Amino acid sequence: MIRHALLAGAAALAIAAMPSTSIHAHEVSAETMTAPEYPATRAGDVIDTLFGQQVADPYRWLENDVRVDSEVAEWVEAQNAVTDAFLANLPGREQLKARITELTDYERFGLPYEKGGRYFYSRNDGLQNQSVLYVRDGLDGEARVLIDPNDWSDDDATALAGWSPTEDGSKLLYAIQDGGSDWRTVKVLDVMTGEVMDDTVEWVKFSGLDWAKDGSGFYYSRFPATGEGETFQALNKNHTVYFHRLGTPQSADVKVYETPDNPDLNHFAGVSDDGKYVIVTSSSGTDDRYEVSLIDRESGETRVIVPGFEHAYSYVGNRGDRFFFTTNDGAPLKKVVATDISADELEWTTIIPEAEETLGGVSLAGGHLIASYLRDAKSMIQVFDTDGAKVREVALPGIGSAGGFGGEFDKSETFYSFSSYNRPGTVYRYDIATGESSVWAQPEVDFDPEDFVVEQRFYQSKDGTRVPLFLVRSKAVADSGKAAPTLLYGYGGFNISLTPGFSASRLAWLEAGGAYAVANLRGGGEYGKAWHDGGRLNNKQNVFDDFIGAGEYLIAEGVTPAGGLAIQGGSNGGLLVGAVVNQRPDLFAAGNAAVGVMDMLRFDRFTAGRYWVDDYGYPSKEADFNVLRAYSPYHNIKSGTAYPALLVTTADTDDRVVPGHSFKYIAALQAADLGDHPQLIRIETRAGHGSGKPTDKAIEEAADILAFLGSFTGLDMTSLDD
Template identity: 50%
Template sequence: MKLTLPTLAIAAMLATSAQAQGLSYPATRQVDQVDTYFDTKVADPYRWLEDDNSAETKAWVAAQNAVTDKFLEAMPQRLPARRIYTELYNFERIGIPFHEGDRYFWTRNDGLQQQNVIYWAKSLKDSPQVALDPNGLSKDGTVALSGLAPSRDGRLLAYGVAGAGSDWQTWKVRDLATGQDLADKIEWIKFSSASWTADSKGFFYARYDAPKEGEALKGANYFQKLYYHRLGTAQADDVLVAENRDDKEWGFGTEVSDDGQLLLISVWKSAGSKNGLMVLPLPKGAFAGGKPQPITLDFDAQYVPVAAHAGQLIVKTDKGAPRGKLVSIDLKHPAPAGWKTLVAEGPDAMTGASAVGGRLLLSYLHDAATLVRVHGADGKRLSEVKLPGVGTASGFGGRWSDSETFFSYTSLTTPAEIHRFDVKTGKTELFKKPKTAFDADEFETRREFVTSKDGTRLPVFIAAKKGLKLDGTNPTLLYGYGGFDIAMTPAYSVTVAAWLKMGGVYVMASIRGGGEYGSAWHEAGTQLKKQNVFDDFIAAGEWLVKNKVASPATLAINGGSNGGLLVGAVTNQRPDLFAAAVPQVGVMDMLRYQNFTIGWAWATDYGKSSDSPEMFKALYAYSPLHNIKSGAKYPAVMVTTGDHDDRVVPAHSFKYTATLQAADTGPAPKLIRIETNAGHGAGKPTSKIIEERSDILAFIAHTMKLEVK
């Protein structure tokens, strides 16, 4: 973190301060701002911190970082934690290969490269060629690759880049034969990839209109439109394919069918999993204009296109099946009354489906661990993909005509391995296994089950050194998310490995709000039922204490984004249960989150404070910003955010930290670590990842007085 303000400006802010454990917090100016929600007046004294571009806010950021840097630099755990993290991060990482045209594509990082490099090869035995190295796009590595899409003939590569952690992308096209970019340049893209037509002459993408000079990107011009870009033409000449001016929450995701004859359009309205589905014919594999035809625009369930084959559209849906099923739709008669069930709902949650080699590959979660089953085109179950153990498998992409597919497998103690699956023979072979400084044989992972406040049973995964002694003294880090239908499944990360090597226990809780058990599990942790998420996480912490894995003096919690909200809310509700809490880029102001950038899209999970008195009351009751308990003894807290985060804007973390520091919450430190020139996390360069995450682990270890060697 670099300080850019003069020393006197920082000193002035430090002049008046609160005291805690020898810390002097910056004085944060308060304003007389009061909002009224259904006859309830709510003060918002730090409203001015919502303007992250103001000189005063930038001075506040510099002052806070000065305090945090001084505290972190004094911790004896900081340097050894960073050394351990760097050693463990320094290993070759290979992405899942995929095939397009006559080329294979995959990503690779040699260990400490700031960004992953894109490679291609004509065969898996050939020496790979560099398709794109994002490390040359900026000096500090903050310009990151945000997406890539090879043309159907494998000759061209469309790719998106984003700077300083922003969600905004610019897309370009590279000729792989020459290694040079074409003149094509597509701007104002957010939350979209690119889908090539089969003739490789252009691609579909979604974007927003560019704002006029001096105009904020919101309101009338802040809604997505679907376009087709033909190579060699200006973006201004791109053809508008779809928009909805009457419902500006519409967004578009696209995929061209394997035979190239159909554009499949998923229409989203928010961050929820319910969507609409449309199709657009592409005669002879080319775009000839026309208006997309709806399959369903009821937005009453999830509809994920899997394959278009022999006049049938295969769709994964949870319509009438909370755990998911496959249906077949006759494209000549697509009315829902004629849909046929191809694979019925089962006891496990169907989380993914693909069509490769004339087979349907269906991924399920069984108590938050992956199972993959193989079905014929008629839906009949044929076999199961053999996985290395109880963990997480992902990938299985490809086309109807392919004979192979690739997938990765990982667990809390197993770095991601890449496997090749032969669809015809059903045989799996190891393609790439990373070599790391982490000795997985020293550790083990077990799955336990916790009972929540209302009797709901939920899985937790516990990774620890073999022969762990259960005496309540183990430094333990509990992680959770609990939202947006996102399943938390066991997966290796350097953060897990580093914490284990430092002598800790790592626990991941699969709580309601996620997608571990299907849509009903997700909905049980949304809107007026959001408290279930916090109850589940608290129950996991209580279970760890009761079973003497940890104690309140050795238990820390961590989560990011929606998981940052989780940590903030749970810290307020049970400050006595934890020794340390690290909310990362959290949604902390539940009354105003919808007012910033893409925040409106989260209302499907959260509800809005303006919806009804009941909804306001529910949000106000758990909002981390509004429920800090002055007079209670809080754990040590370190908030993290990025000053350029345009998804969960930093104002959430700024206002929460200012409120926390102003309250009487005991002597433990209440800090904020603000990464400069950084956003929500995607595309963050390796050096910043190592610095931030090792600081988090060092802060937790320091709180628990854990010696790190």
């Protein structure tokens, strides 16, 4: 353990040599929230000459793996000691943690998935660190535990990361995630006996898991094993699809699809509805530009049906030789098309034309196509027949997000979930034939959803672009007309849409009298390809302008007072926070940059970072370099300027955005003259980019972050005692 354990030998001596305030508690109060004395951080003399510019990188040594480099481990321990002491003394922190715990303690269900008359679903009784997988024989059968990940490790940081039953429901394929890493270990369970079989597959990452229809084995994608000490940092290349036959060792697995001449490609494999084909979708990065291949399972013949990596083509399902896909080819907001794969020359026919709303997922179930749209970042679900005639729109409870609608073509039953900022996920059973929804599982919560108001507003960005924003407040705060400390969240990248969803921790923020806002920035997928393109590559500054515009709007409209605005974002959103704080430090009172991409000149050198060039560009190309250098958070800190209070959060096992990004960034912040507000980093152990995090760790982290943000925006967390 790194976070709370003393390090032996040279590490302990190095920490002991630092100023005592670096490792002992620093008293803080509501009146004195000044920065503590930071641990000493060695500044190296690394200077790169890039396209005629000299770029200093004094903290490059902090890129080294904390598990391997003792100096980095010492630094982590020292930083956490200072941060832990500061956070522990924040006013209202304990009340906030207690209330988040109460709000989290409700029964949560995943969507049921039926195979062979058995229904598989996840359930968490409230405060279980990991959700448990259950199975029922028949929808109303007695539930029994199938997999309980809470028994897998002492710290509950080992999670069930995905699962797939055979067609007859007799076997279950499942993936294990340890310590938050993206790596997966795959195993097989006998559903009747609960016995874990001998089949084990390692080095799986960014993979689907799909059975052959006869249950003889399964398809998966993996990377080659890494060298010693490289598991969490080495670039991921040579993604390959394999078939594992039950009862055989992994060494006997058959390569199904690989591209050794192009090792940068990723390959995602699934089995067609009729079981005759393996559908391999290949990508070169994060853009929706795919090549799709069909592999005949009997003959092994491979046929490329979508060549060229020019457009998005995503398999929906098939009825015989008629294959349905969604695509943005000639339809920036996407449409549904079909083709007859028995033809020598494929012709694509539009089934559901492009609409005014953005098309997301589509399923082929109950003899129909069920299409999920985004209407101004809110869910809209429509049902069509297989010739594209609209049957109906599914009635949803309000502003929120709906997901699910999977199923079998010849069965009318499907399930979906609906949630919003004031409503935890409710699971509904939907009869596709009649259009009737019925509640299958609804949580009982420790608050009244009607006490909170969810609005959607629109504001103008710097260049006049109309940007949507969700605003959530308690009715009492909304009706008062008074400004309230506000937490503004954003992402703005990779064609990812931010839609309404429930968070117990943010509800506690609302109960304390705060407001919560989510800006749907360019770079996301809310309005299709044009919206995404408007916020990436040399348009990335639009994302920052949109977020700054949201903050200015909230102040101008009296939602939040000047000096009462906090911002938060994770991953690409962490980059967002770092960039806008550099550009407008005067606008924000506090910020949380979580697991962020902070060094835009070296992001492509670690793990999955090479994929992100589709959104960010290539640091090795001069035109892209100039854009990246201009906003890179690590390289644009304005010493001599008063900065807001910042809490950077990351984790030691984050092998998506390696923690070196956050380490280097906070070291540069602490070395600069940024005024009296603290610039701190919280580094979690046995955790990664976010998925698989135990409930208790998630509650602790949320309490720390929101107490920190609330303390600098004037939100009284002690009021949660009332």
